[in-house]
Amino acid sequence: MDEDLLIEEFWENGFVIFENFFSNELMDKYNNIILDHYGVNPDWEHTDEFITKSAVEVIPWFPYREGKSYFDGIDKNKRFNAITDHILKEGWNNLYCMMMFSKGGSIGQAWHQDCSPDDKMQYNLNRLVYTHDITDETGGEIVIFPKTHKAGMLPVGIPNEDLEGQLVFKPKKGTVIFLHGHCWHRVMPVKKDRISSNFRAVPKGTPEDITDICVYRNMRYKFSTSEIIEERS
Numbered sequence: 001m002d003e004d005l006l007i008e009e010f011w012e013n014g015f016v017i018f019e020n021f022f023s024n025e026l027m028d029k030y031n032n033i034i035l036d037h038y039g040v041n042p043d044w045e046h047t048d049e050f051i052t053k054s055a056v057e058v059i060p061w062f063p064y065r066e067g068k069s070y071f072d073g074i075d076k077n078k079r080f081n082a083i084t085d086h087i088l089k090e091g092w093n094n095l096y097c098m099m100m101f102s103k104g105g106s107i108g109q110a111w112h113q114d115c116s117p118d119d120k121m122q123y124n125l126n127r128l129v130y131t132h133d134i135t136d137e138t139g140g141e142i143v144i145f146p147k148t149h150k151a152g153m154l155p156v157g158i159p160n161e162d163l164e165g166q167l168v169f170k171p172k173k174g175t176v177i178f179l180h181g182h183c184w185h186r187v188m189p190v191k192k193d194r195i196s197s198n199f200r201a202v203p204k205g206t207p208e209d210i211t212d213i214c215v216y217r218n219m220r221y222k223f224s225t226s227e228i229i230e231e232r233s
Helices: 003-013 026-039 050-054 077-085
Strands: 015-018 057-062 093-104 108-112 125-129 143-144 167-169 176-180 186-188 194-203 211-217 220-222 227-231
Touching: 003 077, 015 077, 026 194, 050 167, 050 220, 143 227, 167 211
Parallel strands: none
Antiparallel strands: 015 176, 057 093, 093 194, 108 186, 108 211, 125 176, 125 194, 143 167, 143 186, 211 220, 220 227
């Protein structure tokens, strides 16, 4: 594997995928920790207005904010962070670790950009880690529109429709996806309970609240105040 070529691929397409990055044993351990946290019937943490408007049904958990460093096997992995060094050559900081749980039968996530592309130099880096297989049976495939980290604002439209040029991926256990925060992406409907995790990083000098305002096709939403700050139509 030529990691330099893969870094070039990241900057060309807005994402790059590493399969079999983490061991099955580590992923099984972490998957069980995450499931134990959420329990049998976790509650939504978003408002009904947000879920209805955004077509997003994901329950987040920020373990490090609770002082629970369960996932240092990922967060402090030397190769994981070395690749981040290569992508963000001018230096970077950890933003936060977010576990994402979707109940079976939920709608996944609509098209979005994690932060506004108004300033091309201000963005986050998603480092998505999959602790179990995403399959036809589980649903919840990740959909990415390549090269859109260079395309500006996500266009207005139906929040979760298929777009010509999109790519659909079913990551296997242990897969890591490095994804630019301006790149358009979504998650398809979930058939069985689904988990993914995101160890977000940002280039040095990026505001810590860079992901507070998320861009959807029909709105901009501010998570810290749980409000729609712009209707898009």
